[in-house]
Amino acid sequence: MVARVDFLLVQFLTGLANASALFLIASGLTVIFGVTRVVNFAHGSFYMLGAYLSWTIVRALWDWGGREPWLFVLGILLAALAVGAIGALVEILLLRRIYRAPELFQLLATFGVVLIVQDITLALWGPEDLPLPRPRWLRAFIEVAGERFPLHDLILIFVGPAVLGLLWLLFQRTRFGILVRAATEDREMVAALGVDQRALFTGVFFLGSTLAGLGGAIVLPSQSANLQMDLAIIAEAFVVVVVGGMGSVPGAFLASLLIAEVQAFGIVLVPKATLVLVFLVMAAVLMVRPYGLLGRPQAHARAPAGSVSPVVRAAPVVLKVVGAAALALAAAAPLYAGPYGLTVLTELAVFILFAASLHLLMGPGGVVSFGHAAYFGLGAYGAALGVRFLAVPMEAGLVLAPLLAGLFGLVFGWFVVRLSGVYLAMLTLAFAQIVWAAAFQWVELTGGDNGILGVWPSPWARDKALFLWLALALCLGATLLLRRAIYAPFGYALRAARDSELRAEAIGLDAARLRLVAFVIAATSAGIAGGVYAYAKGSVFPTYISIPKSVDALLMVLLGGVQTVSGPIVGAIAFHGLFLTLLQWVEWWRAALGLAIVALVLAFPEGIAGFVQRRWEARFGATS
Amino acid sequence: MLEITRLNAFYGRAHILRDLALSVARGEVLVLLGRNGAGKSTTLKSIIGLVRPAPGSSIRFGEREIAGLAPHLIARLGIGYVPEERRIFTDLTVMENLEVGRRPAPDGREPWSPERLFALFPNLARMKDRPGGRMSGGEQQMLTIARTLMGNPSLLLLDEPSEGLAPVIVEQMAEAIAAVKQAGVTVLLSEQNLHFAARVADRAAIIEKGVIRWQGSLAALDSAPEIKAQYLSV
Numbered sequence: 130m131v132a133r134v135d136f137l138l139v140q141f142l143t144g145l146a147n148a149s150a151l152f153l154i155a156s157g158l159t160v161i162f163g164v165t166r167v168v169n170f171a172h173g174s175f176y177m178l179g180a181y182l183s184w185t186i187v188r189a190l191w192d193w194g195g196r197e198p199w200l201f202v203l204g205i206l207l208a209a210l211a212v213g214a215i216g217a218l219v220e221i222l223l224l225r226r227i228y229r230a231p232e233l234f235q236l237l238a239t240f241g242v243v244l245i246v247q248d249i250t251l252a253l254w255g256p257e258d259l260p261l262p263r264p265r266w267l268r269a270f271i272e273v274a275g276e277r278f279p280l281h282d283l284i285l286i287f288v289g290p291a292v293l294g295l296l297w298l299l300f301q302r303t304r305f306g307i308l309v310r311a312a313t314e315d316r317e318m319v320a321a322l323g324v325d326q327r328a329l330f331t332g333v334f335f336l337g338s339t340l341a342g343l344g345g346a347i348v349l350p351s352q353s354a355n356l357q358m359d360l361a362i363i364a365e366a367f368v369v370v371v372v373g374g375m376g377s378v379p380g381a382f383l384a385s386l387l388i389a390e391v392q393a394f395g396i397v398l399v400p401k402a403t404l405v406l407v408f409l410v411m412a413a414v415l416m417v418r419p420y421g422l423l424g425r426p427q428a429h430a431r432a433p434a435g436s437v438s439p440v441v442r443a444a445p446v447v448l449k450v451v452g453a454a455a456l457a458l459a460a461a462a463p464l465y466a467g468p469y470g471l472t473v474l475t476e477l478a479v480f481i482l483f484a485a486s487l488h489l490l491m492g493p494g495g496v497v498s499f500g501h502a503a504y505f506g507l508g509a510y511g512a513a514l515g516v517r518f519l520a521v522p523m524e525a526g527l528v529l530a531p532l533l534a535g536l537f538g539l540v541f542g543w544f545v546v547r548l549s550g551v552y553l554a555m556l557t558l559a560f561a562q563i564v565w566a567a568a569f570q571w572v573e574l575t576g577g578d579n580g581i582l583g584v585w586p587s588p589w590a591r592d593k594a595l596f597l598w599l600a601l602a603l604c605l606g607a608t609l610l611l612r613r614a615i616y617a618p619f620g621y622a623l624r625a626a627r628d629s630e631l632r633a634e635a636i637g638l639d640a641a642r643l644r645l646v647a648f649v650i651a652a653t654s655a656g657i658a659g660g661v662y663a664y665a666k667g668s669v670f671p672t673y674i675s676i677p678k679s680v681d682a683l684l685m686v687l688l689g690g691v692q693t694v695s696g697p698i699v700g701a702i703a704f705h706g707l708f709l710t711l712l713q714w715v716e717w718w719r720a721a722l723g724l725a726i727v728a729l730v731l732a733f734p735e736g737i738a739g740f741v742q743r744r745w746e747a748r749f750g751a752t753s
Numbered sequence: 754m755l756e757i758t759r760l761n762a763f764y765g766r767a768h769i770l771r772d773l774a775l776s777v778a779r780g781e782v783l784v785l786l787g788r789n790g791a792g793k794s795t796t797l798k799s800i801i802g803l804v805r806p807a808p809g810s811s812i813r814f815g816e817r818e819i820a821g822l823a824p825h826l827i828a829r830l831g832i833g834y835v836p837e838e839r840r841i842f843t844d845l846t847v848m849e850n851l852e853v854g855r856r857p858a859p860d861g862r863e864p865w866s867p868e869r870l871f872a873l874f875p876n877l878a879r880m881k882d883r884p885g886g887r888m889s890g891g892e893q894q895m896l897t898i899a900r901t902l903m904g905n906p907s908l909l910l911l912d913e914p915s916e917g918l919a920p921v922i923v924e925q926m927a928e929a930i931a932a933v934k935q936a937g938v939t940v941l942l943s944e945q946n947l948h949f950a951a952r953v954a955d956r957a958a959i960i961e962k963g964v965i966r967w968q969g970s971l972a973a974l975d976s977a978p979e980i981k982a983q984y985l986s987v
Binding site: 304308310311313314315317318319320321322323324325 | 825
């Protein structure tokens with residue numbers, strides 16, 4: 130019994146040590162969000178760069194002056210400052226140009242940075258994990274109630290509170306800090322008082338990135354630098370920031386303690402479900418406190434004058450003709466295309482439906498889902514699990530797919546539609562991560578990382594041409610139904626609820642219920658796409674549910690333009706085409722894709738279809 | 754000092770200000786009168802740059818053309834803006850709110866300091882460390898003016914300073930505006946309260962549907978009931 134208590138104490142201390150690193154990253158993220166309102170995906174990349182840079186710098190210093198502790202500390206600080214400079218550079222070169230763009234475009238641009246940094250890191254440091262060689266003093270242990278506890282972790286425990294104290298001094302005692310707090314509340318007013326926001330924002334990015342770099346640097350001795358750090362940490366950091374309340378540094382501190390302890394004890398209690406546990410905690414906190422532990426309702430974002438969200442317009446006749454021609458061309462593909470071409474077209478059909486289902490939520494619904502891959506993946510796993518455990522034929526699998534996705538859409542959506550804005554987006558991300566974690570960790574059910582293989586179509590559909598026709602019929606049929614829904618009374622009601630919830634409710638519309646119905650429809654449709662995809666590939670993997678997959682869907686919708694019905698279709702074709710081209714021809718395809726995303730966001734802040742539509746209207750007049 | 758020869762502004766497709774022309778002379782207090790929605794706030798916001806004037810607009814401040822400049826640059830030239838909704842930083846204390854507004858004074862003028870402002874608004878002196886969110890409406894109104902004065906503007910834009918305030922506070926506000934004028938600051942304020950306007954202003958301009966319809970002294974306005982009936986009465 131005594132041993133058990135000791136064990137729990139050590140586990141608790143480990144949690145505290147992990148909380149420190151988590152707090153460093155989350156505090157930087159929350160400060161950046163608070164002031165600039167940018168949800169910075171690249172924050173995980175800064176953390177990763179912190180680890181890699183300190184690996185290089187500390188080793189160089191040790192080669193020069195021996196493996197002294199003070200050189201280790203110096204190396205860590207230099208690495209953190211270097212990351213801060215990189216962050217400031219990213220702000221100056223990229224984000225500064227898109228502060229007026231919609232939040233999601235900023236997010237996409239930062240995701241572009243994630244991809245670019247991944248490839249740069251790979252090019253500079255190679256694919257292997259890089260552990261820091263640890264001198265004796267770094268491997269020391271101390272006795273805690275009879276158990277051995279790493280000295281490095283003990284030091285980490287104090288780093289978090291120390292940084293919290295320093296940040297407190299910075300924010301309470303310096304003009305910079307006061308300006309940052311003021312800008313967190315009302316940055317327009319701060320500008321009207323003569324403060325240059327650009328300098329302030331760059332400063333905030335420097336500070337936030339430095340903290341992320343420091344976080345990456347201090348965990349290096351216990352973890353080693355690797356290429357998966359960025360996305361692994363960013364999901365956790367988002368959870369901490371959202372649980373603590375976006376923009377609140379003390380909130381981030383509390384939340385990092387909570388999350389790290391949940392993980393530390395979760396590993397003992399439910400080793401298979403630690404990831405699920407973390408996101409469940411987040412969902413629970415958001416249900417009780419919709420703005421996090423110490424957050425407050427976001428000051429209503431003051432839309433820049435002149436921004437009126439446009440209506441979703443019907444496509445002009447020309448576009449319908451073009452669409453029909455494209456469809457006929459795709460259906461006739463077996464006459465002229467080889468197997469690869471047929472596979473590509475099948476995938477395109479899948480992604481068009483995937484994008485169109487998200488578009489229903491984002492465009493008419495006004496619900497920004499960060500985790501739409503969950504329903505795509507649930508569809509795929511619905512089919513695959515049916516094959517694995519029930520040995521059902523494809524026809525039944527394709528029924529199971531939308532059923533499973535729609536069911537989860539109903540459950541998750543019930544929570545999601547009660548929130549709004551960034552918190553809503555983060556909750557959808559959390560739910561997606563729960564599904565992903567289950568697919569990844571619950572090996573008995575899902576095969577974990579190895580996925581489920583052997584998900585083959587029924588014999589009659591094994592021919593690639595027939596399967597293409599099946600995919601076209603199912604996916605494009607569903608896409609047309611989604612389009613139909615937008616122009617049905619349901620679609621009008623949904624848009625009314627999006628544009629003015631109060632007024633919609635005053636005329637008897639139940640906004641939350643409308644959004645829930647939209648959520649279920651979107652999830653079901655994504656499930657169909659996922660099911661077809663599973664049979665097209667013959668296998669399913671957790672990556673179908675990963676963050677990059679959700680971002681793919683967002684990219685397709687946003688590239689196409691949220692406020693046009695043809696947007697997701699154009700976007701899916703453009704994105705998938707770009708992706709395949711890069712994959713085939715460019716060695717550093719991630720960086721190229723990232724650059725393409727950044728360039729597209731800079732060039733078309735309203736999406737490709739939105740851009741074409743505006744040019745069209747400028748030339749030929751509005752179509753409605 | 755401020756010379757608006759042509760100002761157009763839009764909210765979306767709504768044309769709010771239509772070729773508005775107005776000038777403010779150095780040292781005077783000019784009141785912009787008009788009904789709700791006439792364009793008073795939009796005029797002030799266009800001057801400070803929070804609403805972007807449409808292309809072709811011209812606003813000269815001293816020697817500089819300021820239409821189209823970013824708000825912080827306009828503020829740095831010496832224009833202080835006090836918003837109608839006050840927009841106090843609720844998390845920040847009174848002293849911290851003042852700190853956000855602080856900018857160096859142009860050469861030769863005595864800068865506004867917290868002490869000097871506390872003499873003008875004695876209520877604030879008693880709550881230096883109180884967060885802005887825990888102050889009454891009247892106290893917030895004083896703080897928002899004091900905060901803007903910390904930037905040592907030569908032209909002060911006040912958007913409906915008397916709105917929603919108790920009579921005793923309105924009286925203090927009038928005294929404060931007189932003191933600000935005494936200190937050499939030019940003031941352009943918008944108002945719906947004619948009594949308050951008559952109390953503080955040297956000159957009035959009446960705006961309706963985004964156009965200046967009438968200009969003149971307060972005395973002239975007082976003896977022109979038909980003007981008041983046409984543009985101001987509800």
